Structure formats: C-alpha cells, structure tokens
Amino acid sequence: MTALATGEPRTASDVPSRPRELAEALAYPALGIGAAVFLWWLGVELFVDEGSFLEQFAPAGAFEALASLLARGTLWPHAFATLQRIFVGLAAATVIGIPLGLAIGSSRRFSAAVTPVAGFIRMISPLSWTPLAIIWFGVGNPPVYFLVAIGAVWPIVLATAAGVAGIDRGWLLVARSLRASRLETVRTIVWPGIQGDVLTGIRLATGTAWIVLVPAEMLGVDSGLGYFILNARDRFAYGELVATILVIGAIGLALDRATSRLLTPRRRRRPERGPRPDPTPIPATGI
Amino acid sequence: MATVPLRISGGTRAYTAGGRHVAAFRDVNLEVAHGEVVVLIGPSGCGKSTLLRVMAGLEPLSAGTVDWAARDGGQPSVGIAFQQPLLLPWLNVRENIALGLRYAANAAARSSEAVDRIIEEFGLTELGGYYPDEISGGQAQRVALARTAVVRPEVILLDEPFGALDPVTRASLQRWLIGIQQALDLTVVIVTHDIDEAIVLGDRIALLTPGPGTIQRIWSLDRGLRASREGIDASAIRDEILGGYGTTSPLDAGAVAGGNLRNESTIRNTEAAPRAAIERTS
Numbered sequence: 202m203t204a205l206a207t208g209e210p211r212t213a214s215d216v217p218s219r220p221r222e223l224a225e226a227l228a229y230p231a232l233g234i235g236a237a238v239f240l241w242w243l244g245v246e247l248f249v250d251e252g253s254f255l256e257q258f259a260p261a262g263a264f265e266a267l268a269s270l271l272a273r274g275t276l277w278p279h280a281f282a283t284l285q286r287i288f289v290g291l292a293a294a295t296v297i298g299i300p301l302g303l304a305i306g307s308s309r310r311f312s313a314a315v316t317p318v319a320g321f322i323r324m325i326s327p328l329s330w331t332p333l334a335i336i337w338f339g340v341g342n343p344p345v346y347f348l349v350a351i352g353a354v355w356p357i358v359l360a361t362a363a364g365v366a367g368i369d370r371g372w373l374l375v376a377r378s379l380r381a382s383r384l385e386t387v388r389t390i391v392w393p394g395i396q397g398d399v400l401t402g403i404r405l406a407t408g409t410a411w412i413v414l415v416p417a418e419m420l421g422v423d424s425g426l427g428y429f430i431l432n433a434r435d436r437f438a439y440g441e442l443v444a445t446i447l448v449i450g451a452i453g454l455a456l457d458r459a460t461s462r463l464l465t466p467r468r469r470r471r472p473e474r475g476p477r478p479d480p481t482p483i484p485a486t487g488i
Numbered sequence: 489m490a491t492v493p494l495r496i497s498g499g500t501r502a503y504t505a506g507g508r509h510v511a512a513f514r515d516v517n518l519e520v521a522h523g524e525v526v527v528l529i530g531p532s533g534c535g536k537s538t539l540l541r542v543m544a545g546l547e548p549l550s551a552g553t554v555d556w557a558a559r560d561g562g563q564p565s566v567g568i569a570f571q572q573p574l575l576l577p578w579l580n581v582r583e584n585i586a587l588g589l590r591y592a593a594n595a596a597a598r599s600s601e602a603v604d605r606i607i608e609e610f611g612l613t614e615l616g617g618y619y620p621d622e623i624s625g626g627q628a629q630r631v632a633l634a635r636t637a638v639v640r641p642e643v644i645l646l647d648e649p650f651g652a653l654d655p656v657t658r659a660s661l662q663r664w665l666i667g668i669q670q671a672l673d674l675t676v677v678i679v680t681h682d683i684d685e686a687i688v689l690g691d692r693i694a695l696l697t698p699g700p701g702t703i704q705r706i707w708s709l710d711r712g713l714r715a716s717r718e719g720i721d722a723s724a725i726r727d728e729i730l731g732g733y734g735t736t737s738p739l740d741a742g743a744v745a746g747g748n749l750r751n752e753s754t755i756r757n758t759e760a761a762p763r764a765a766i767e768r769t770s
C-alpha cells in the first residue's frame with residue numbers, strides 16, 4: 202500500500218505470493234460465516250427448550266433438510282420459477298424506467314411535473330399494491346411481475362435521470378458542432394454517457410426486486426421459493442423452511458455478485474503500445 | 489455576397505446570470521473572407537470564446553445578425569475546436585478523432601485512411617489506443633483539433649488551439665495549419681493570447697477591448713508574405729497590441745446594460761495583469 206501511495210515501484214518483497222493472497226481472501230469470509238452459524242446454533246441452544254418443535258430451526262436440522270431437498274431436486278423448479286419472475290419483472294422495470302429516466306433527466310419541466318407523483322409512488326411499499334394487483338391482473342404470474350416491476354423501476358429511473366443530468370454540456374456542443382442529428386447525439390453521446398449510471402440502477406433494482414419477490418410469491422401462486430416457505434410451514438417442515446431461507450439468501454447474494462460483475466462497465470483493453478504517458482494510479486473502487 | 493462566408497453585424501451576446509444581464513461581447517462587426525485567416529486577440533474574459541461559439545452557430549446573438557455563406561451560396565460547414573478538449577472519456581484517442589465521421593452530415597469526409605492520415609500528421613500514432621484520462625493536456629488538445637479537422641470543414645474556428653503545447657510541437661502544428669489552410673483554401677478564425685502566433689498565422693488580427701469586448705482595431709498583414717513572416721520585425725504591431733490591452737475604449741461607459749461603474753473599475757483593475765502576461769510570452 203505504501204509503495205502505491207508514494208508512487209514507487211513495488212519491490213519483490215512487497216509482492217504477496219498468490220496462494221497467500223488467496224488464503225487471506227478466503228479466510229475472513231469463512232471465519233465470518235462460521236461465526237454466524239455458531240451464533241445461530243447458540244441462539245437455538247440457549248432460548249429453545251429441550252424437545253420443543255423449535256429445535257427444528259437449529260443449523261443441524263436446516264442443513265439436513267437442505268441436503269435432502271437438494272438431493273431430491275425439490276427446490277429447483279421453485280428456484281427456477283422465482284428467477285424467471287425476477288427476470289420478467291426486471292425487464293419490465295428496465296423498459297419503463299430508462300425512457301422515464303431519460304425524459305426526467307432531459308426536461309426540467311417534465312421532471313418538475315413528474316417528480317412529486319413519482320416520489321409519492323416510490324414511497325409506497327410495493328407489497329401494498331398486492332390486493333389491487335390481484336384485482337387488475339388476476340392470479341398467477343402477472344401480479345407478481347407487476348409487484349416486482351413497481352418496486353424495481355425507481356432505482357432505474359433515478360439512476361438514468363442522474364446520468365442524463367450529469368452529461369457534460371460541452372459534449373453536446375461537440376456533437377452539434379460536428380453536425381450530429383438528434384438521434385445521432387443520443388446514440389453517440391447521451392447513451393454511452395449514461396450507461397454506467399443505468400447499469401448501476403439495474404444493479405440496485407435487482408436487489409429491490411429480490412426483496413419484493415419472495416413475499417409476493419406468498420400470494421396467489423403455487424410455485425417459487427416464497428410459495429415453498431409457506432408450503433413448508435403448512436407441512437410443519439421447519440427444517441425445510443429454514444433451508445429455503447438459506448437458499449434465498451444464497452441466490453440473492455449470487456445475483457448481486459453476478460449483476461455487479463456483468464453490469465460494471467469496463468472499457469475495452471487498450472493495446473499495449475508505447476509507454477503509458479501519465480501513470481496515475483487508478484483508485485480501487487472496492488466493488 | 490459570395491466572398492464573405494461569415495459576417496457579424498452589430499453582434500451582442502448577453503447572458504442572464506444571477507438575475508442581471510451581463511454582456512460577453514457587444515456590437516461586434518466582423519467580416520471574414522473566403523480563404524482568410526483572422527486572429528482574435530484580447531484580454532481574458534472579453535468574449536472571444538463566446539464569439540467563436542456564435543460564429544459556429546452554437547449560440548444565438550442577443551442583438552445583431554450573423555450570416556454564413558458557402559462559396560456556392562449555401563451554408564458552409566463550420567468546424568470548431570473548443571478551448572477545452574472535451575474528449576469523450578469512453579472513447580480512445582482514435583475513436584474520439586473519428587467521432588464526426590460517424591454522423592451522416594459528414595459522410596463525404598469518410599474514407600478508410602482519413603483518420604490514419606490525421607493521426608500521423610498530428611504525431612498521435614502511438615496514442616491511438618489510449619483513453620483521454622491517459623494522455624497529457626497538450627495531447628488532448630491535439631486530439632480535439634484532429635477531431636475538428638477530420639470532417640474537413642470549410643470554415644475552421646480554433647479557440648487557443650496551441651496553448652498547452654511545447655514550442656516545437658506548437659511550431660509544427662502552426663505549419664500544419666498554414667499548410668492545410670493554403671492547400672484547401674480554408675477560412676480560419678483563431679483565438680490566441682500569443683502575439684507572435686497571431687503574427688505568424690493571421691492575414692488579419694482583430695484586437696478586442698476588455699470585456700464585454702468589441703473590436704477595437706484590426707491589422708491587415710501582408711498576404712502571401714506569411715511564409716517569410718517568421719523573420720519579420722513585428723515589434724511595432726506588438727507594441728500597438730499591448731497598448732490596446734490597456735486602453736479603455738470610448739464606447740465603454742454606459743454603452744451596454746453591463747457598462748456601469750462597477751464594470752469600469754474592474755476593467756481598470758485588470759489593466760496591468762494582461763500586459764504582464766503577454767510580455768512574458770513574447
């Protein structure tokens with residue numbers, strides 16, 4: 202770190218060996234997970250009486266149920282149904298959110314007109330719409346898509362609008378001076394200029410969508426991880442219930458990691474020709 | 489009139505800033521002939537960049553008129569290189585230079601080697617794959633100039649294009665500009681703070697008064713002698729220009745909305761500074 206800060210080249214002794222780096226990268230997360238499972242176990246040990254049905258909530262029961270669920274393949278169709286819904290809901294939120302964000306970001310009047318209403322709707326928990334969604338869209342997948350979309354659309358709208366507002370006015374002058382048409386300006390300046398913001402918005406939206414989705418699946422559908430939790434409860438299969446919660450957390454984490462990987466804009470690699478004229482260290486973003 | 493591609497008559501540009509009208513320049517009358525190089529020179533803040541944006545058709549005048557005419561009587565293509573490079577950070581040097589060629593209006597300038605040629609001419613060959621945050625200020629300025637030139641405009645407006653360059657690169661780009669201007673018979677308006685550069689490049693030099701500027705004086709330099717001008721004794725012109733920097737024009741007081749007492753005093757306060765700056769560079 203000090204070598205980087207002073208701009209001196211790293212000497213051989215500073216360079217950590219690859220395996221050591223890897224071990225360190227894995228050690229702390231493993232430690233954290235171990236501690237969490239221990240606290241979970243401790244909580245059940247301390248607060249649950251011997252012989253109570255609540256003992257099924259302990260790690261041992263949950264992991265046992267998880268292994269059995271995975272072995273029987275029971276969870277896969279439900280996980281698949283859930284992922285399919287999040288995909289459709291997010292797609293709808295993106296298709297609606299980007300144009301809305303573009304309009305808000307580029308027109309002060311439109312922004313002034315829409316912002317109060319949008320702010321109002323945004324502050325309503327998406328799940329409050331559930332009864333209306335069922336009346337409007339019937340039972341099955343459509344109301345779930347709606348609930349996911351209405352929760353996920355706002356991060357995309359806001360990020361897109363912020364991206365448009367952040368476009369350098371000078372770039373637009375450059376395009377105009379090069380006689381770009383309106384459409385060409387959007388294609389070559391505005392769209393690439395806001396891409397990073399839009400992708401950040403979709404990342405945030407994915408998180409929101411995931412949080413909305415599971416409770417939304419507890420209403421009116423007969424598949425999905427949310428449904429399976431209720432189903433497990435009704436069968437008094439508390440081990441399976443906790444196992445499903447673990448799966449929901451794991452998939453959510455994986456989704457977040459995957460979107461941040463896929464959606465972090467990366468410039469194309471520069472061909473290594475000639476020395477880099479200005480070796481400013483690029484700060485790590487830590488994402 | 490076919491011999492005047494660019495004419496500004498009584499041109500004034502005012503902005504509303506903080507609830508007040510502030511003029512950037514006022515009552516500018518200027519005609520630029522085809523194939524002519526006009527240099528604008530004047531103290532910082534006198535409205536040179538604003539005037540250039542108006543000439544490029546990117547900003548309207550608050551009063552007066554600006555007209556363009558191509559040789560054939562239509563609209564000429566006007567290219568401008570801004571004071572800041574304004575490169576697009578997500579495009580590399582090569583892609584930044586080629587930006588204008590992606591637009592339908594410049595289809596005629598598209599050719600497979602146009603970008604390569606200009607990259608070569610500007611000494612940017614090594615940097616084609618670099619991104620704007622990886623190149624120096626002078627390099628960025630050259631990229632911006634190449635981006636303007638590659639679409640082959642008939643009128644080129646340059647805002648301090650060689651300001652951030654070392655003397656050798658500057659001289660070579662000045663030669664490039666003169667060469668291409670003569671080869672293609674381009675019309676060029678160029679803003680500079682460097683009096684020697686003005687004398688080397690200009691057919692005419694227009695001096696603006698301190699802001700809000702108006703044209704105080706125009707010098708015509710002998711056309712055709714430009715090749716040998718680097719050697720001529722320009723001290724008389726230089727002295728006159730430096731004198732112009734410190735002169736308050738008789739038009740100043742109350743001539744425009746912004747011409748109040750406060751403005752007059754700021755003009756006086758800035759008198760000494762530009763003179764010293766110019767003397768250092770000459």
Ligand SMILES: Nc1ncnc2c1ncn2[C@@H]1O[C@H](COP(=O)(O)OP(=O)(O)OP(=O)(O)O)[C@@H](O)[C@H]1O
Nearest residue numbers: 503505511512531532533534535536537538539699
């Ligand atoms: N968009 C704007 N809004 C308000 N005022 C502006 C705007 N653009 C320019 N001005 C004002 O117009 C005046 C002239 O600015 P301009 O950039 O044209 O000066 P300049 O002669 O190019 O100066 P320099 O030599 O420092 O580049 C300045 O006082 C500036 O504050």
Ligand SMILES: [Mg+2]
Nearest residue numbers: 536537571647
């Ligand atoms: Mg300027």
